[in-house]
Every structure is written in structure tokens, then in C-alpha cells.
Amino acid sequence: MIESIKDSPLYPIANPKSIAIFGASNKVTTMGTGLLGSILDLGFEGEIYPIHPQEDQVLNLKAYRSVLDLPTVPDVALIVLPTRIVSETMDACGRKGIKHAIVISGGFKEVGNEGVTLEKELVAVANKHGIRFLGPNCIGVTTPRHKLNTTFMTYEGAPGFIGMASQSGSFVTQMFNYLSRHALGFSTAFSVGNEANIDIVDCLEYLSACPDTKVIALYIEGIRRGRAFVETARSIVPKKPIVAHYVGGSETGRRAGLSHTGALAGPDRLYDGMFRQSGIIRAQSIIELFDICWMLGSLHGDAGRRVVIQTHSGGPGAEAADACGRSGLELPSLSSETIKKLSPLIPHTASIGNPVDFTFGKNLMDYFSTIPEVLLEEKNADVLLYYFSMPNRTLERMLKHMGVPSDEIAALAPELLDAQCEAIINLVETGHKPFVGYTFQSIYDKLVRRLVERGIPIFQGPQRAVRVIQAAFQYTQLRDKILSAVSQE
């Protein structure tokens, strides 16, 4: 393991002060031009040197005929050129003294035969000059805090706490919008491509040392350095959770992965075992991968398996209870203290069990403050699973039918929303237990949106919420198992 993040070959790649870009032009349809567009879009603050054999300017930046003409030695070379000239470009970069590169170009090992030979050549040239590089056949890196994004798509949203290494560039770029919709973001995300020089293990080391990364996400089609992967992961997990989505365990997945990055996949159970040994939580889809990251990155303290459910509707409560049971989570009975505290708050038609079903409660605000406060204090439970519906819209509608003037309703609605939002935030910040929401409302529903933007995880439907609670509990077990093995050594 590296001592400091600056010892990682990925440090200058993820945080360059200057970039030479090969392949950007003034032609809109080229990949290189698109990448330069992304870099400009995010407002990169370092130097950018387009290298172009004919142009004097590229997208209004001064261009250079050759990398050898540059006034300084850039931190990183970004190469987006036809396959046949990548090696000679790498050689020129080496002669200039450049020590780090990102090779976007494809046409190497992933196409087989001559591609394999070309990739060997590229590696030899880089080794000759001591250049460390990401790729080929990747889409680069994004470090939104550093205003760096070398990928084809514009970064959306704010920087976040998810550090990612992905064997699919699409699962970096095509998740920008997805993450931003969930008020999540990347600390740094690497698309590793064919891993000819820098691989997913190097990414793990970097992300482990990265102070902005709270949780590490991996998308895997095949692992090359198995032993190093396991050892590195085991050294990270006690400090930081790692979540992985592996595609390749099914025959159809394996074939698709092979033509994609040329990685050799293994049977599912082999990877299952490797992840377990590494202390890695396995996700079953990309969406689940980010769900679990959301939960683990938002979590204060440890998670347990004893859940208390708060609902005001029987069906959503029963579905959540059922999902808990199927996932091995427990629904403890409420303690007599809790029942005593809830009794005055809950109507007689409601159920003071677990789920706690408020039905149409006596005072709407109790649902957002008093009741969850009591439940977060329940000594028999580790986590509060909380159902969000839409009482405000219904209340507004009723006021309308009562003839309350619409300007009064319009004034009242934001006040109610503020009160509910602040009550929940206050609970989450002062409570000592995880709070997880579920809903069938849109992530753009006013209350849901505000809470999500304040970092509270709220999932579509109870199954996804239950899965992340289970994963958080699984993390504490995996971590403790590694720690106990270490202490016995």
C-alpha cells in the first residue's frame, strides 16, 4: 500500500495542473474534441495544451504542432488518436519528459490479434520512459472538486463522496446524471479500460488514500491481479467500505464483457468468494451499487440488523416488513417505554406494533418529529425505516375545498414543508441511529427532494431501502472479521 496519496501514479492523473491533449480539433464530431469540451465545461483551472499537426488554435486555445514544442512539461498527456499512432505519440511524450498519460483510444487488446500486439508495443514504449498510464480503451478520469473531467459527457451536479474504479467508462459518465438526481456525486472516478499499465488495484490504493472518498464503488468484468486485489481490499475495508458489481458470472454476461474490455471473467461463485474474502459487499446491479454507496456514505456510526418501521399506511408497512423478513433483518417488538411514549400520539385505530402504523394521526406534525424521535430512542432497534407519502398535497386539497383562499394555502404550504423538513433533519443529526427513508413519490417531490439534498437516503420502494440496511450491517460484519483476523496474526 502507498504511504500518501501523492505516491500514487494516479495522483497526477486525477489532479493534474497541466494537460497536453492529442486528438482534439475544431471538428465537432471527433471524440477528442468532445473530451476537450468536457474539460472546458467543468472550468478546469490548469493549463491545457492542445497538440494538433495543422491548427494554430483548437476551441480557442493556442495549439502546438508537437508535444516537443510545449513551453513546460505537462503533468499528464491525454491521448485520443487513431490506434496506429498512439505508440509514437507516447514515445514523443516520453522524450518530452511527461510521466503520466491517459489513453482513450481503442483498438487494442479488446479487438484481439493485432490489437494485442499493438498494446504490448504501447506498454513497452511507456516502460522505456517510465510513464504510468490509464487505459487504453478507457474514457479517463473525473475529479469534480479539481474541476477535471476528461470523459465524453459533461459532469453534472456537485462533487460527492463516491470514489469509483470502473471497467466500463459508461458506468462513470452515464451515471453523472443519475447520481446528480440523487444528490450524489463522485470524489474521483476512474475508467480503467484495458488496464495495460495502471489497473483496478492501483485505483483501490488511490481511493483508499483519497480524503474525499467515503466509500469505494467498483464495476468489474474481470480481475487480473487476484491476490493483490484481495490483499489491497482487505487493508482498506477496516477504514472504508468497498462495494462491487460484477458482471461476467453468467455465460451471457461473460461473453459481453469479453468483447468489451478483453477481461477474462470467472464463474460467479469464484467472484463471490473473492469478494467475501476481500471484505467487499457485492451489489447485484449498478443501481444497487450506488444505493449501497449512498447508504454507506451517509451513515454515522455502525448499522445493526434490528429495524423499526414507521408508516401511516398498512400496505407500505406490510411490504417493508415482508422485505425485512426476506433479507434476514429483524423487526423487534417495541419496548414498554416506547409503547408508553407512543400511546398518547397514536389514534386507537392505529397499530403500535412494528411496523408502527400511524394511520390518520391526531396531529400531522407528530409523524415528522415526536414519533420518529421516540423510535430512534427505542433500545431494541438499530435502524429507523421511515415511509414518506404525500400528506401535504392532500392537506392543501382539503383546505381548497373548505374555501380557504388559495393565497393563504400558498403561504401555508412552504411553512409546513419547512417544519417537516427541519424536524427530520434535526432528528437525523441528533439521533445516534441510521435513518433510512422509502417512498413511491418522485425524487422531485418537494419534501423528498429537500431531504435528499441534505444527505438523507430515501429509496423508491421498501426493497431497495431494506437492501441497503442489510448491506450496511454486512459491512460491519465483514470489517470486524478482517480486524479480528488481523489482531490474531
Place this chain on the structure above:
Amino acid sequence: MIESIKDSPLYPIANPKSIAIFGASNKVTTMGTGLLGSILDLGFEGEIYPIHPQEDQVLNLKAYRSVLDLPTVPDVALIVLPTRIVSETMDACGRKGIKHAIVISGGFKEVGNEGVTLEKELVAVANKHGIRFLGPNCIGVTTPRHKLNTTFMTYEGAPGFIGMASQSGSFVTQMFNYLSRHALGFSTAFSVGNEANIDIVDCLEYLSACPDTKVIALYIEGIRRGRAFVETARSIVPKKPIVAHYVGGSETGRRAGLSHTGALAGPDRLYDGMFRQSGIIRAQSIIELFDICWMLGSLHGDAGRRVVIQTHSGGPGAEAADACGRSGLELPSLSSETIKKLSPLIPHTASIGNPVDFTFGKNLMDYFSTIPEVLLEEKNADVLLYYFSMPNRTLERMLKHMGVPSDEIAALAPELLDAQCEAIINLVETGHKPFVGYTFQSIYDKLVRRLVERGIPIFQGPQRAVRVIQAAFQYTQLRDKILSAVSQE
């Protein structure tokens, strides 16, 4: 089975011309007032008679002191009163000659002991007068085409093709917004409550005969008339698919359901067997229930298990392929005719396998027209699974960096969107195979939204899309099995 929809006791309940409502007042916080609000909101076109002991007007409608004072005999009585006066109200309705009722009030069998006695009394009173009723402890019915919604929440969106019977009222009302976001809606939805008189089997018969219902959705916590349920379902499935979500198979789910509607649940495998015997597709969540309904209601013709995947990104393609493999779907090799037709359209870095990976294709529009057209003609495949990303936003961005004036970009963008949208619609309408989309973009992404509003199912992530393809194939198998058993009788 009933001969005609009008033979169903639910016909006047779902399509009344006049309603007497008990429990609505001018007090905003009562349930009854909320329900009357919902009825008014949807613009019910029949007569509404509020019955109130003191008021002359309720929400600006003429009110009557007693149901006996009404000028006519209404089609249905909607009762939202305290438990203790429900039976006497039902008796008064009977004396007036009313033959159908909806009892919203709770406090009956679901609370145990005296509630059980009260429910027996209510049933006896209704039987005396020959009244058929839905409930108690339900939230009623919604038939949006008839502008009827007796539930607590405002109906959102347009009428749709999903006919539902639910043992949770919340899974009717709290899905209004969810369905509307997916451009789906109910034909009719029944909240069956305690099923004291009309039960889920009666709902099946009604929905079977309902011309607006293409697919039947059930939310089940426990079935009372097992044999009738199986027989009725078996007679429906050859004409119309039925999808059910059962909660109660886990211990935690069973306990939650019991306190909700008092239905006795059985072990999971018992219900699994009953659904299989009935030809019913089982969903594992409410969201999956509506996913499958979406697919089955949009489907033209039969679905098979041989899938061809179209993507322009390796990761999303590999994930979809993996999901197909895990779900027992096949990814056939493309025929030589298809490969011959695709070769000129796909760049050499792309992969003409299955998934067909377009990468950054030669001509953007090929992705929306020529390629899927070829794939829908592939003789080895039954279904096209199609990946939606966001090429337009990227294209607009690139044009911006090229210095294309923003008004020109603004003019170009809708044209592109129109062209893409119409190309896909045209394919779906003229193609003879199911087209299923998946994406990580929002359902409010411009292209996705327009296609969804035109009835094309597009799911978040490949797993949900693969699950509905599997369910559609399962339907054909279940249906054919019943038909073959019938023909042997």
C-alpha cells in the same frame, strides 16, 4: 363467472350515476370530507347527496338530514362514519332501497374481538336488505374514465389499462402519482378492505369483463376463498394476464398483514403454488407489479425468450446481457442476414454480436431507425431490448463549443428529438416484436418522456427490463398450459 360486466355487484359501485355520502361535513380534518373532496376533484358527473344530521350544505352541495329524505334512490351509499353507527346507517340505506354500498369505516374485524362481532352484524343487516358492499376498512374505488374516485387522495394522470384489486388502499391511492409519472393509470381500482361481502374474487370477475382493463393487478395479504380464486383466475388468464404481489409469506410480513386487514396469510410456497395453478404471474414488489403490468399492457402479440440487445456502450450492454443470462433468457447469435445488413452501419471498433454495440456510430440517426429496424427483423430473436442514453445533450454541448450560435442549437435540438422519437414510434408500431427500453436517465428526460407517453415501456436499469420480458414470456407459457388443459377436458 358473470355473463356481462353489468351482472357484477361491482358495476354500480365502480360506475354509479348517483352517490349518497355519509360522513362528509364542512370540517376539513374528517376523512369523509376528504373523500367528498376527491370525488369533486375528478369532476364526477352524477348526483352527489351528502347526508348530514345538522348541515344544510356540505362543501356547497345540498345536504339531507336522512337518506330517507333523498329525492331518488342512489346507486351507491358511501359510508365514512364512526364504527358504532355504520350498521344502523346500512339499515337505513336498505329501507330506502339502496342495493350497493362502500364502507370506508374501520374498527371491524381488523381490530379483533368486538370488531369481529360488529362486522357480523353489518353483514347481517346488508344481507337482510340484499345489499352488496365493498369493505369495511377500505378506501373504496376509482374509475377515472367515469370520473369517479372515492379515495382520500386526488387521482392524478389519465385513465389507464390496469385493473386492480388491492388488500391495501394505500397501494391504490399512493400509486396514483407513481403511475402517472410512468404514463400509466387505472381502468378501475378496488380497495377491498376486510372483504366482508364483496371479495377479491368478485373483483377478478368484474375486471375480467371490463373492456378498459388490459391487465389485472392484485395486491394480496391473504386469500379467503382459495378454490374460487384459482378457478376464476384460470378462466381469465387465457384472455387477460393477471399479476399478483403477495406479502405475508415471511413471518414479519405475515404479522404486519394480520394487523392490517385481518387476513390470514400462508407460507410463501403455498401461495407460489396457488399462483402457478391459477396462471398468475407473481411479482416480488409493488414496483415490479406495475412494471409487469406496464409491459403486458403494452405488448402486441406474444413474447418469447430470445432477446437481442442494442446498446452503444459496453457496460450497459454487458449488464443487460448478464441480467438476461441470470433470468433464463437467451441471447441468440445474429443471423448472417442481420450481420450483412448491419456491417455498413457500424464502425469497426464496434461489436456486431449480441449485444450489438454501436459505440460512437457513423451516423447518429442509424441508432434510432436503421439498426433497430434490422434487429426487429432478426429471425433468431423475439424481443428487442434497447438502451437509451443521452446523445442529444452531448451533441448540443459539442455544437456550443464549436461556436454554433445558441439560437441555432436551440432550433436544431427539438428537430433531432422529433426525428428520434418518431423513428422509434414508427418501428414499434410497424414492427411485429416487443420493443423494451432501459435507461439510467430520468423518466423526465425529453426523449424518454415522449416515448413513455406514447406507451413505450422504458425501465430504470436492465434488470427491471429483463424481468418484464421474462414475465411476458411466462404469461404465454401459463396461458398455453391452461388452454391445453382445457382442451383435454
